[in-house]
């Protein structure tokens with residue numbers, strides 16, 4: 237069954253313009269479209285997987301890029317549009333881990349300055365319930381097997397270039413934290 241775009245009705249945000257969000261949402265829509273298009277092609281090619289082996293394997297590789305692009309953007313946009321406050325069981329747990337919530341945020345911010353395109357993700361290991369900030373290149377390189385994503389920070393330049401220069405990535409990251417909607421993140425942690 238094809239995947240549908242999630243609708244995000246984000247309010248006006250300081251530091252993240254409507255124009256930037258609109259352009260970014262269009263990119264997100266492209267990931268959903270491509271997930272569906274690639275899945276349809278895979279279905280077609282797998283009718284004769286021997287003949288179509290090369291196309292099938294390349295499309296399968298690309299599916300991971302598009303799929304993670306879709307899902308990570310859904311987590312990212314669900315995490316915006318709030319007042320930046322972070323409270324609840326996850327915030328308490330992070331405070332226990334790091335000493336203060338600001339120390340966790342500082343680690344995210346430091347990792348977000350990584351050269352290149354990708355994401356900083358807060359993930360939790362399903363087995364041990366331990367949490368870790370990780371870097372994912374593109375959308376799919378660097379995920380930790382068995383971990384779920386709780387919080388996603390997009391640091392591809394397309395996420396901020398309409399509002400900030402490439403050298404101002406730190407200002408963009410601060411703007412994201414100022415507009416964090418922590419409710420969805422807490423809900424994923426509770427689940």
Ligand SMILES: [Fe+2]
Nearest residue numbers: 390392394395
């Ligand atoms: Fe993005």
